[in-house]
Amino acid sequence: MKVLVTGGAGYIGSVVAARLAAAGHEVVVLDDLSTGHADAVPKAAAFVRGTLRDDAARLLAGGVEAVLHFAARSVVPESVAHPERYWDNNVGGTLALLEAMRANGVGRIVFSSTAAVYGEPERTPITEDDPVRPTNPYGASKAAVDSCLAEYARMHGFAATSLRYFNVAGAYGRYGERHTTETHLIPIVLGVALGERDSVKVFGDDYPTPDGSCVRDYIHVDDLARAHLLALEAAEPGRHRVYNLGNGSGFSVLEVIEVCRKVTGHAIPAERAERRPGDPAVLVASSERIRSELGWRPEHPDLATIVGDAWTFHVHGSGRRWEA
Numbered sequence: 367m368k369v370l371v372t373g374g375a376g377y378i379g380s381v382v383a384a385r386l387a388a389a390g391h392e393v394v395v396l397d398d399l400s401t402g403h404a405d406a407v408p409k410a411a412a413f414v415r416g417t418l419r420d421d422a423a424r425l426l427a428g429g430v431e432a433v434l435h436f437a438a439r440s441v442v443p444e445s446v447a448h449p450e451r452y453w454d455n456n457v458g459g460t461l462a463l464l465e466a467m468r469a470n471g472v473g474r475i476v477f478s479s480t481a482a483v484y485g486e487p488e489r490t491p492i493t494e495d496d497p498v499r500p501t502n503p504y505g506a507s508k509a510a511v512d513s514c515l516a517e518y519a520r521m522h523g524f525a526a527t528s529l530r531y532f533n534v535a536g537a538y539g540r541y542g543e544r545h546t547t548e549t550h551l552i553p554i555v556l557g558v559a560l561g562e563r564d565s566v567k568v569f570g571d572d573y574p575t576p577d578g579s580c581v582r583d584y585i586h587v588d589d590l591a592r593a594h595l596l597a598l599e600a601a602e603p604g605r606h607r608v609y610n611l612g613n614g615s616g617f618s619v620l621e622v623i624e625v626c627r628k629v630t631g632h633a634i635p636a637e638r639a640e641r642r643p644g645d646p647a648v649l650v651a652s653s654e655r656i657r658s659e660l661g662w663r664p665e666h667p668d669l670a671t672i673v674g675d676a677w678t679f680h681v682h683g684s685g686r687r688w689e690a
């Protein structure tokens with residue numbers, strides 16, 4: 367299949383682009399490099415630097431059969447301070463992409479949605495039938511696209527899938543996480559181990575969790591990538607599927623730091639800090655639906671493996687010194 371990967375110079379998109387190319391697909395990456403890196407695009411893929419609005423249409427005219435749509439802004443505090451950026455890029459940009467797809471007769475799409483659409487959940491683990499009640503503009507923008515995809519499936523025959531990722535971590539060979547503005551826990555903690563930061567701040571110690579810090583469900587980026595390939599194959603015209611993706615087990619911030627200490631052998635100083643606004647106490651996924659419908663199984667559910675792969679990536683110079 368010829369596949370357009372938007373955001374394929376970013377963390378998750380580059381891993382999926384590499385996996386797709388390895389599976390024999392023809393991959394075209396579209397990325398404006400706003401948060402991505404040109405050298406993260408797999409060599410087997412064609413790379414076009416451009417935007418969803420200005421450049422997707424001409425690429426879709428070139429025989430593309432499916433779209434994997436990762437391109438988005440995804441920093442929650444930024445979304446609170448500048449909601450217009452999120453409505454403009456994540457919703458407006460996606461609408462332009464969907465219309466370009468429709469104009470070119472391309473209806474197959476897998477979309478990067480998020481656990482943030484659920485907001486503060488009522489129960490754990492979270493299933494896809496739980497209420498969608500985002501508590502920040504980032505989550506709201508992703509929920510809006512999920513709704514949009516349901517309508518494009520119903521009215522325009524799209525074969526659409528929303529994958530709601532929980533906390534993505536780890537690396538796949540030379541492909542890993544290296545955001546210029548890093549907000550994610552594991553790369554921040556590994557940055558302390560590498561001496562790039564003095565300590566990690568633990569946001570909140572009075573949550574209703576066993577040790578008072580927030581609990582999250584960490585999924586290996588390679589397990590997530592395999593879910594994309596399954597979703598791509600399973601897509602059916604006229605149907606919008608929604609799947610949560612996590613491992614179904616929660617780890618507190620303090621537990622994650624402890625695992626990072628064991629993996630890196632570094633003391634990793636941690637300091638208590640105020641709660642980060644908008645952080646739910648516990649986010650743990652039920653991924654039963656994708657397991658039973660698509661046969662997805664995580665191959666790397668162990669947090670030490672997830673952290674270990676991220677550590678290997680960070681130690682090798684944040685991906686810049688990798689060969690292939």
Ligand SMILES: NC(=O)c1ccc[n+]([C@@H]2O[C@H](COP(=O)([O-])OP(=O)(O)OC[C@H]3O[C@@H](n4cnc5c(N)ncnc54)[C@H](O)[C@@H]3O)[C@@H](O)[C@H]2O)c1
Pocket residue numbers: 372373374375376377378379396397398399400401402403416417418419435436437438439440455459478479480481530531532533534535545
């Ligand atoms: N990392 C996570 O834990 C996580 C969790 C849930 C959902 N997601 C979603 O997964 C997707 C990928 O996340 P990531 O962590 O790889 O982010 P990332 O920032 O590394 O990648 C996003 C890529 O999209 C590009 N981009 C943004 N807007 C664009 C536009 N208008 N046109 C072209 N390119 C554009 C950026 O340059 C970047 O390379 C995002 O949609 C994000 O919301 C991520």
Ligand SMILES: O=c1ccn([C@@H]2O[C@H](COP(=O)(O)OP(=O)(O)O[C@H]3O[C@H](CO)[C@H](O)[C@H](O)[C@H]3O)[C@@H](O)[C@H]2O)c(=O)[nH]1
Pocket residue numbers: 440480481482531532533534549550551552554566567568569570580581582619642645649
């Ligand atoms: O320096 C830090 C960074 C994070 N945390 C804590 O670590 C946990 C995980 O934080 P991340 O920023 O790594 O991840 P989030 O759970 O906030 O966000 C992730 O999940 C969200 C869905 O809930 C979105 O999809 C988002 O894109 C994705 O990164 C949170 O409790 C956060 O407060 C710290 O204590 N210190």
